[in-house]
Amino acid sequence: MKALHVITGLGVGGAGGGGGAPPLRGRPRHLPVPCDVVTLTNPGPVAHGLAADGVRVVHLGMAGNRDLAALPRLVRLIRRGRYDLVHTHLYRACLYGRIAARLAGVRAVVATEHSLGDSQLEGRELTTGVRALYLAGERLGRSTVAVTPTVAERLRRWGVPGPRIEVVPNGIDLERFRFDPAVRQRTRARLGLPEDAYVVGGVGRLAPGKRFDVAVRALARLPRDHWLLLVGAGPEERALRRVAEATGVAGRVLFAGERPYVSGSPEDPDLPALTAAMDVLVSPSAEEAFGLAVVEALAAGLPVLYSSCPAVEDLPPAAAPRARRVRGGAGAYAEALAATRAAGRGPRTAPEAARHYCITRSAAQLMDVYAAALATTPQGVSTP
Secondary structure, three states: OOEEEEEOOOOOOOOOOOOOOOOOOOOHHHOOOOEEEEEOOOOHHHHHHHHHOOOEEEEOOOOOOOOOOHHHHHHHHHHHHOOOEEEEEOHHHHHHHHHHHHHHOOOOEEEEEOOEOOOEEOOEEOOHHHHHHHHHHHOOOOEEEEOOHHHHHHHHHHOOOHHHEEEOOOOEOHHHHOOOHHHHHHHHHHHOOOOOOEEEEEEOOOOHHHOHHHHHHHHOOOOOOEEEEEEEOOOOHHHHHHHHHHOOOHHHEEEEEOOOOOOOOOOOOOHHHHHHHOOEEEEOOOOOOOOHHHHHHHHOOOOEEEOOOHHHHOOOHHHOOOEEEOOOOHHHHHHHHHHHHHOOOOOOOOOHHHHHOEHHHHHHHHHHHHHHHHHOOOOOOOOO
């Protein structure tokens, strides 16, 4: 079997305002089949990490949602690659990828829904038109994978038939996020952090729905030895900088930008290294489909404060004892951060929740979905 992943973009935090982290981080190298990746837009730092893992990444150079010229380019790419299965990720890629796969003669098409919320899809309002286009494209595939039971239920409410839905969670590379005190010390020094700094982290696309302004305003209510480290990029960065200036904490907010999943250089901190430098992670987003940044932080042994994280909420409370749901805004987060610091650092070990989402387990579940998709594909209609 040879598979092609088609995704909208590979920037940190997903594409189009979507989820907490790109859905392909680390996954292709753990699948026991050859995999290539096509990104319609923005290769981003994740593309470098995939390439470092030996995965071929092609940038299609799509100019926008209505760049129809990208469709025949994608069809030709699928035909030349002679793929047995096409796996699409994120709204735009699911629409174009499913159509292109069918035009190229590939009938084994699987899509993963990473970012469907109750009121938005990757930052888009859930209008009747968005839903109709989504459902029309969904029928062109064999099955739709939901990353949590919560998302599966949303899909059913939207009108996707239950038998077409499979639940396969995002996978976490536990080894890459394993806490290393030497990496922590080196990264904090590289960032210029004071030795006594208590570092509050935030990871994701800097978009309004992520509510990182709540974290900035919470910082202003905390002692001056608290710092905020934001990892990601997006349209809200300027607004967040203005909030930091207005609240008097600009000197204690670090914008790390988009960071690769693996850099290969101690002088270029990657996402796991930056996570090691943190003391706690906050995720103020009011609506998530999974909460990958939260689970990766748990894998690094961090306490976590979140507003929405189905990946944690779908498990028993004992699976993530240092994850706490916070209801409210800056005041509530400031109080929760003060309480978390007062409780002490604790061991930097991964709880059961992180191990539950081990990427090897997720990859094995996905291979079952692939096998079912190929088994229901009629003979004689594979890629010419």
